[in-house]
Amino acid sequence: MSRSFRVAPGGSLSGTLRVPGDKSISHRSVMLGAIADGVTEITGFLEGADAISTMEIFRAMGVRIDGPQGGRVTVHGVGLHGLRAPVGPLDCGNAGTAMRLLMGLLAGQRFESTLVGDESLSKRPMRRVAEPLAAMGARIETRDGCPPVRILPVAALQGIRYQLPMASAQVKSALLLAGLYARGETTVVEPAPTRDHTERMLGGFGVAVRRDGAAVTLRGGQSLRATAIDVPADISSAAFFLAGASIAPGSDLVLEHVGMNPTRTGIVDILRLMGADIEVRNEHEVGGEPVADLRVRAAALRGIAVPPELVPLAIDEFPALFVAAACARGRTVVTGAAELRVKESDRIAVMAEGLRTLGVDATPTPDGMVIEGRGEQAAVFAPGAVHAHADHRIAMSFAMAALRAEGELAVHDATHVATSFPGFEALARSAGLRIEGRSQA
Numbered sequence: 001m002s003r004s005f006r007v008a009p010g011g012s013l014s015g016t017l018r019v020p021g022d023k024s025i026s027h028r029s030v031m032l033g034a035i036a037d038g039v040t041e042i043t044g045f046l047e048g049a050d051a052i053s054t055m056e057i058f059r060a061m062g063v064r065i066d067g068p069q070g071g072r073v074t075v076h077g078v079g080l081h082g083l084r085a086p087v088g089p090l091d092c093g094n095a096g097t098a099m100r101l102l103m104g105l106l107a108g109q110r111f112e113s114t115l116v117g118d119e120s121l122s123k124r125p126m127r128r129v130a131e132p133l134a135a136m137g138a139r140i141e142t143r144d145g146c147p148p149v150r151i152l153p154v155a156a157l158q159g160i161r162y163q164l165p166m167a168s169a170q171v172k173s174a175l176l177l178a179g180l181y182a183r184g185e186t187t188v189v190e191p192a193p194t195r196d197h198t199e200r201m202l203g204g205f206g207v208a209v210r211r212d213g214a215a216v217t218l219r220g221g222q223s224l225r226a227t228a229i230d231v232p233a234d235i236s237s238a239a240f241f242l243a244g245a246s247i248a249p250g251s252d253l254v255l256e257h258v259g260m261n262p263t264r265t266g267i268v269d270i271l272r273l274m275g276a277d278i279e280v281r282n283e284h285e286v287g288g289e290p291v292a293d294l295r296v297r298a299a300a301l302r303g304i305a306v307p308p309e310l311v312p313l314a315i316d317e318f319p320a321l322f323v324a325a326a327c328a329r330g331r332t333v334v335t336g337a338a339e340l341r342v343k344e345s346d347r348i349a350v351m352a353e354g355l356r357t358l359g360v361d362a363t364p365t366p367d368g369m370v371i372e373g374r375g376e377q378a379a380v381f382a383p384g385a386v387h388a389h390a391d392h393r394i395a396m397s398f399a400m401a402a403l404r405a406e407g408e409l410a411v412h413d414a415t416h417v418a419t420s421f422p423g424f425e426a427l428a429r430s431a432g433l434r435i436e437g438r439s440q441a
């Protein structure tokens with residue numbers, strides 16, 4: 001079954017809304033809750049396909065998990081060594097985070113396991129995790145570096161110091177989770193800061209994690225103590241609305257309880273550099289993660305050279321940013337973003353193709369894109385049909401483009417939106433986007 005959107009042109013975004021829970025934090029809350037001692041209560045959990053895959057995988061390893069119901073999940077932890085051998089392969093669906101973090105967590109178990117994924121995930125690189133895990137003594141088999149991933153039991157892992165070759169929170173997190181099962185200390189050194197939810201949450205579960213500049217270290221064998229986790233709204237889902245309200249004249253929108261971890265707020269910084277009007281209100285902390293309400297109003301955006309140091313802090317938000325850049329005056333240049341080529345789709349190629357279909361001068365480069373903004377035009381995008389290549393974030397970004405289109409936009413292959421954003425169509429419609437979804441067999 002595939003889904004597509006038809007979005008009528010124009011309109012603006014207004015009102016007050018809360019987007020679903022953070023995907024990264026939701027995955028981690030189940031994983032750490034499962035290997036903790038005691039019962040972990042989660043609220044605000046993302047009831048999207050990706051996080052549900054993680055829940056099902058732990059159920060298959062003998063963990064009792066109640067929910068999700070209205071964002072509430074209860075994980076009955078089995079302790080560091082309490083997971084049971086699964087009967088069949090563990091299906092990560094579309095979720096790269098599930099697969100990569102689980103590779104680390106399963107590498108130190110005393111049983112064999114196999115991780116599989118859907119068509120998109122089956123093409124994504126897993127060597128970046130398998131290689132450093134092998135250096136820790138893990139035995140991992142892939143198919144030419146891609147899933148399925150077979151993890152064989154080993155007597156013990158050995159802690160290492162590993163310099164990450166790319167800025168990747170998934171690889172960092174996989175190694176830290178393996179490090180829990182390793183002798184001695186495991187240290188991961190990052191080339192640039194990436195999301196630090198794993199480190200923060202491990203701290204919340206009572207694990208001592210040391211941060212020393214670019215290096216994160218933990219000692220193996222520490223047990224986790226169950227805790228309560230309040231998952232903030234996902235800034236990566238808020239991003240479509242931040243971009244949409246910025247480009248649509250007359251917009252005035254409040255997004256509530258958005259996770260504002262400084263390793264995730266690159267989207268706010270980049271949009272502000274482009275002239276966006278985003279006000280941060282009601283800042284506070286929930287369970288070790290900063291949150292705030294964001295008020296965003298329409299603004300005249302200008303093209304910029306995106307500072308490369310902000311790229312890892314906004315890595316999932318580039319599809320939305322490319323749409324905003326097309327609506328800016330002048331040229332936007334993105335560099336240092338080669339990681340976009342190995343996301344749920346090749347986001348450089350797919351976004352450039354879609355933007356060009358809609359009449360925008362967008363030139364893909366090996367590590368980014370050059371976009372000639374058309375902000376001086378009221379209608380930036382020509383009517384037409386684009387393909388999201390089953391990439392949730394690309395589908396939602398092109399839906400927002402209709403706010404500045406000359407005619408109707410069709411977004412085909414918008415199939416996996418519910419992986420990260422269940423209810424996107426209804427929520428976007430309630431804010432003013434003229435979107436209709438259709439399913440085809």
Ligand code: S3P
Binds near residue numbers: 167173195
């Ligand atoms: C994630 C890390 C990022 C991000 C992904 C979620 C995480 O991936 O793109 O959506 O939860 O750790 P990389 O580690 O590959 O950059």
